[in-house]
Amino acid sequence: SSQAEISTWILFYAGILGVAFGSVYYHMKPDNNRVLWDTLPVDSGGSTARPARALVQALMMVAYSSLFSSLVVERIGQRIGLGCMCALLFAAFTCIVYERIYDDIRLCLMFQLILPLAIAAVAYMYPSNYTHSTYWFSSIGIYLLAKLEAVSDKKLYRANNYVISGHSLEHVCLALIPFLLSVMLICRERKFKRYLMMVILDGLFSFM
Structure with a gap:
């Protein structure tokens, strides 16, 4: 992998770790003051909770931006990918500033919905250029499923006789995404290298 790819993936995992910390912080002692460290509800939750919400939004948007940029670096080119990274981080910063000024998270939510679809x-x-590329589609499918579970939180909770809520299922799905992407990074290899090895092995067996 190139240095640009490595940098974007490091930034992605840094954002994911930050969001995970916020979620753990909330679930250790769930209350209304901590809930914005775990979720991004439409209700602002008061002015005292807005800094926490802005931080969580920023971390999530950094993760989305770096993930999209890593894909662009891999599929299109390093210069375009790094350009996307800078542009997306600026857009994320703009969304956060807008939310802080107008107490409106719609731009942030649009950002978080559009980028996965763009991926x-x-x-x-x-x-x-790599194998195991289907993991990208699996991750996006799981992400969309997680958002559907979040929207249907109470309905799912009632449907399974109050065993597990949609919010909990959302967490399970979201935790699967970095796991799947990590498996992809560990297992993948360049297609040309794999093809070359197959040709060499085929030649050896033919010679024997």
């Missing part, structure tokens, strides 16, 4: 589009339109 799916780029992954579909541009072929990968």
Whole structure:
């Protein structure tokens, strides 16, 4: 992997760790003052909770931006990917400033919805140089499922006889995404290298 790819992936995992810390912090002692460290509800939760919400939003948007940029670096090119990274981080900063001024998180929510869809589009339109590229689509599918579970929180809770809530299922799905992407990074290899090895082995067996 190139240095640009490594940098974007490091930033992605840093953002994920920050969001995970916020979630753990809330669940250790759930209350209304901590809930914004775990979720991003439409209700602002009061002015005292806004800094926490802004921090969680920033970390999530950094994770989304770096993940999209890593895909662009891999599929399209380093210069374009790093340019996307800078542009997306600026857009994320703008969304956070807008939210802080107007107490309106709609731009942040749009940012978090559009980028995963853009990841799916780029992954579909541009072929990968690596194996295990289907993990991108699996991750996006799980992300969309997680958001559906979050929206249907109470309905799912009633449907399974109050065993597990939609919010809890959302956490399970979201935790699967970095796990799947980590498996992809560990297992993948360049297609040309794999093809070359197959040709060499085929030649050896033919010679024997």
